[in-house]
Amino acid sequence: MIVPGRQRSLRALLLRLLLPPVALTLAIGTYAAYRVAADPGTEAYDQSLLNTALALGERIRAQDGRVAFDLPNVAERIARSDKYDEIFYIVRGPTGELIAGDASVPPPPAGALPEDGVTAYDGTYEGKPVRVVSVLVPCGGQTCSVSMAETTIKRQRLAREILASSVLPQALLAVFALALVWFGVARGLRPLQDLSREIGARSPRDLRPLDAGKSPAEARPLVDSINHLLGEVTEAHRNQQRFLANAAHQLRTPLAGLQAHAELALAQPMPDACRVEIVQVHGASVRTARLANQLLALARVEAGIRAESDGSRADLRQVVEGAADEWVHRALERDIDLGFELEDVSVSGDALLLREALANLVHNALEYTPAGGRVTVRMSNSAAHARVEVEDDGPGIAPGERSRVLERFYRAPGTSGTGSGLGLAIVREIAAAHGAKIEIGEGEGGRGCRVMLLFPAGVN
Amino acid sequence: MRILIVEDDSALGSGLVRILQAEGYAVDLMPRGEQAVLAAERERFDLVILDVGLPGIDGFEVLRRLREGAQRMPVLVLTARDTVDDRVHGLDLGADDYMAKPFAMPELAARVRALIRRSQAQTGPRVVHGPLMLDTVARRAYLRGAPLDLAAREWAVLEVLLARVERIVSKESIIQAVASWGDELSPNAIEVYVSRLRSKLEPAGIRIRTVRGFGYMLEEHAESQ
Numbered sequence: 001m002i003v004p005g006r007q008r009s010l011r012a013l014l015l016r017l018l019l020p021p022v023a024l025t026l027a028i029g030t031y032a033a034y035r036v037a038a039d040p041g042t043e044a045y046d047q048s049l050l051n052t053a054l055a056l057g058e059r060i061r062a063q064d065g066r067v068a069f070d071l072p073n074v075a076e077r078i079a080r081s082d083k084y085d086e087i088f089y090i091v092r093g094p095t096g097e098l099i100a101g102d103a104s105v106p107p108p109p110a111g112a113l114p115e116d117g118v119t120a121y122d123g124t125y126e127g128k129p130v131r132v133v134s135v136l137v138p139c140g141g142q143t144c145s146v147s148m149a150e151t152t153i154k155r156q157r158l159a160r161e162i163l164a165s166s167v168l169p170q171a172l173l174a175v176f177a178l179a180l181v182w183f184g185v186a187r188g189l190r191p192l193q194d195l196s197r198e199i200g201a202r203s204p205r206d207l208r209p210l211d212a213g214k215s216p217a218e219a220r221p222l223v224d225s226i227n228h229l230l231g232e233v234t235e236a237h238r239n240q241q242r243f244l245a246n247a248a249h250q251l252r253t254p255l256a257g258l259q260a261h262a263e264l265a266l267a268q269p270m271p272d273a274c275r276v277e278i279v280q281v282h283g284a285s286v287r288t289a290r291l292a293n294q295l296l297a298l299a300r301v302e303a304g305i306r307a308e309s310d311g312s313r314a315d316l317r318q319v320v321e322g323a324a325d326e327w328v329h330r331a332l333e334r335d336i337d338l339g340f341e342l343e344d345v346s347v348s349g350d351a352l353l354l355r356e357a358l359a360n361l362v363h364n365a366l367e368y369t370p371a372g373g374r375v376t377v378r379m380s381n382s383a384a385h386a387r388v389e390v391e392d393d394g395p396g397i398a399p400g401e402r403s404r405v406l407e408r409f410y411r412a413p414g415t416s417g418t419g420s421g422l423g424l425a426i427v428r429e430i431a432a433a434h435g436a437k438i439e440i441g442e443g444e445g446g447r448g449c450r451v452m453l454l455f456p457a458g459v460n
Numbered sequence: 461m462r463i464l465i466v467e468d469d470s471a472l473g474s475g476l477v478r479i480l481q482a483e484g485y486a487v488d489l490m491p492r493g494e495q496a497v498l499a500a501e502r503e504r505f506d507l508v509i510l511d512v513g514l515p516g517i518d519g520f521e522v523l524r525r526l527r528e529g530a531q532r533m534p535v536l537v538l539t540a541r542d543t544v545d546d547r548v549h550g551l552d553l554g555a556d557d558y559m560a561k562p563f564a565m566p567e568l569a570a571r572v573r574a575l576i577r578r579s580q581a582q583t584g585p586r587v588v589h590g591p592l593m594l595d596t597v598a599r600r601a602y603l604r605g606a607p608l609d610l611a612a613r614e615w616a617v618l619e620v621l622l623a624r625v626e627r628i629v630s631k632e633s634i635i636q637a638v639a640s641w642g643d644e645l646s647p648n649a650i651e652v653y654v655s656r657l658r659s660k661l662e663p664a665g666i667r668i669r670t671v672r673g674f675g676y677m678l679e680e681h682a683e684s685q
Contacts, residue, residue, distance in 0.1 A: 245541045249513045252540035253469045256562035260475025263565040267482065289562040325628050328671055329567065339672025376673075
C-alpha cells in the first residue's frame, strides 16, 4: 500500500534492522532471568535432599568392621515421599559396595570433587532425568556415602513458572516493539500519503503552493522542492501568457491599420480593376486577423493554465450578452436573423475561452447560413448538463463529416466561405479543457446544423 | 466636435484620423500617453480614443490621470490584448466603451457617434436622432418639428434606446431603466411600448429592430450619418 511490490520497503528495512538486536536482547534476558531465579530454587530443593541424605546417614552403623544400615519401613516411606517427585536412595559402603537402597541411582560423575562431602549432579534413573545429591558420611572410621535421587518434575515446573513470569513479558515487549515498527511506519508515512492524495486530486491548472504547515518536518524538503517546481511552472506559464498577450498586440495592431487603410481606399473613387484588388486586400486582412485570433486562442487553450482563474465560475449568459452586439451586427451584414434563447447558466471555467468557443460556433453558423436564414443561440440547464447550442438552418454537416470537422484545418468538401478550418477545432479544445462534450447534429426539423456543448452540471 | 486619438501605431493612427475626418470631426493624433494627458489639460476634446498598449505610460494610466484631472469627456478604449481583466479594468477606471482590435471602421464610427450623442444628452438638453428631437428639460419630443405625443413610459424606453443607438439593448436593461416609475414591468409590457413607439416613429424612417430573444436596437438613421 505504501510502497508496492518489489520496490524497497521502509517497513521491511526497519524490521530487518530491528529484528537481530531484539532477538538477542530477548535471548540474553531469558537466560539471565532463568539463572537468577532458577539457581536459588534448585539449591533449595538440593538442600532438602541433602537433609534427607544426612538423616539417612545417621542410620548407618559400623560394628566389627561391618557396615549396616537400618531403616524402619515407616521412616523410609517418609524419606521417599514427595508431593510431585519420586525419590530414590542408595547407601554405599567404604568401597562403594551397595549396602542399602536402589542400585539404579546413578553414581557421581567421575572426577567430581565433593564440597564439604556433598556432590550435587544430574543423572538418569531408568531413563528418567533425576537430580542426585550425594553426601559422604563417617562409618566406623571409614567413609560411606548416601545418595538421594529425585525426579525433576517440580524442578521443571519451577523452570516453567520462571520462564512464564519473566520471559513472557519480555517476549510481549519484543512483539510490541516490532508491531510498533510495522504500524508506526504506516502512521508516520500517512502525511506523505495525504500529500500525494492532495497532489493527485489537483487539476493541472491549480499551481498554488502546497501547505507546508500540514506536513511533518521530515517531509518539508519534499514539499519545498515541489513548491519550488510549482513556482517555476507558474512563472513559465506567466511568461507564456505575457508572450501571448504581446504577440496578440503585435499582430492585431498592424492588422487593424491595414484594415483601416483598405476601408479608406474603398471609400475613394477608383478604377474598378483597382477596386477588385483592394477588396481582396481587405478580405485578406480580415481573414488574417481572424486567423491570428484563432491561433492565439488555440495557444491559450493549449497553455491550458490560468492559475488565477482556477475554480472560478463563468456566467455563460453574461458571456453571450457581452458578445451579442458584435454577433448581431455581423448577422445583420449577412441578412441573417440571429436570435437568442437564454437562461441563467454558469459553468466552472474561463469566461474568455468560453466566449471564444461560442464566438467560433456563431461565426461558423453565420458563415455557412445563406442570407435570409436563421441562427439561434440557446442555453439551458438540466439535471445532468449545462447546455449551450448554436443552431442554424443552413446546409448542415453530413453525418460522415461530423467528427472530421472537429479536426484542425479540416474543411468539409464543397465548403463555401473563407474559414480557416480552425474554428471547430478550437471549440473542441476549449470544450475538452472544461470537461464538456461536443455534439453535432441537425437543426430543428432535420434541417441545418446544431452544435451542442454539454458541460457537466454544476452548482448554479 | 474635436477628437483626440492616442495610438502609437502610425498606420492605424493615420487611418483612424482620416476616417474620423471624413465623418466631419476635428482630429488630433498623439503617439504617447504623456503628451495626450498634457494636451487634454490644455485643450477641450469631446472624445478620446485611447490605445492600451502605448510606449511609456500605458492607456490605463492615461485614463486614470484624465479622470483624476476631472476630465469627463467620453473615452473609447482600443485594445489588442484579449483578457477579460483588461476590459473590466478599463471600465473600472472610467472608460465609456471598449473595442478589440482589429475592428471594422463603420463600427468604430458608429460607436464614436453614439458616445458623443450620449455625452451631449447628459450635458445638453437636446437629443437629436434624424428627424427626431427630444428636449430632455421640457420633456417634449418633436418629429420633423411637429410635437410628438409620448406617454411617460414610451419616453423612458425611447431614452434608453437613444442612449445606445446601433447597439443592442436587452429587455432586462430596459425594464431596469423604466421600472423606476413604480410597479414591476413584464417583458410583454416592454413589447407593447416598443410597438407603440414603432407606430409613431416608423413613418419618419426611424426603425427599432427586434433582436429575437434578446431585446431591441435603434437603428442608425440615414440622416444622422
